[in-house]
Amino acid sequence: MPDTRPAEAFEPSDAFRAALEQLLIWRRDERHFRCDPLPAGTVAALVATACLAPSVGNAQPWRFVEVQSPARRAGITQIFEQANAAAAQLYQGNQADQYAALKLAGLREAPVHLAVFCDEATATGHGLGRQTMPEMLRYSVVCAVHTLWLAAHARGLGVGWVSILDPHAVRACLDVPLDWSLVAYLCIGWPQEAHATPELERRGWQDRLTVDTLLQTR
Helix, strand or coil: CCCCCCCCCCCCCHHHHHHHHHHHHHCCECCCECCCCCCCCHHHHHHHHHCCCCCHHHCCCEEEEECCCHHHHHHHHHHHHHHHHHHHCCCCHHHHHHHHHCCCCCCCCCCEEEEEEEECCCCCCCCCCCCCCCCHHHHHHHHHHHHHHHHHHHCCCEEEECCCCCHHHHHHHHCCCCCEEEEEEEEEECECCCCCCCHHHHCCCCCCCCHHHHCCCC
């Protein structure tokens, strides 16, 4: 039976709120990793925290696959290189030069590769909240990814989300069920350096938009 006892109220302090804001500011998409292995049990602990994320209907559709096989890692790297070469053809002139100079993956250096899938066929949650918006399952997985990301950074770890991949090729490479959709392929490890400003902003690819631009009223 679930524990239905009332929990002690959580009352965050000003110091907690300030620390949380700093965690969010310094949570960067990491591309430069040291090769040092992580302490035993780290991945399991991060996934356990990620599973505290909210999900539509309590469906918990996230599925995590730690990719340890050298052959499968090499296969993922090849999938990335093919997709990256195709993406590079979309840019011209100075933007093409900028794209070529970006380090878009830490696949070779990061000690941990973690693929995160959405189980589209899960019966958990009994369909609550996703009858008209079935994509809510994938949104739930994104919440788990971000929760893991914050948990990793709270331990001093960096996370890189590799999105230049063919999802179907990744699913085949990792031999997971056809009902699983790739949401994120994460590289996790100790960052070589820390920055409060995103790399793409530092390199002039794209500045942050202002809140006035993003917040509207109707």
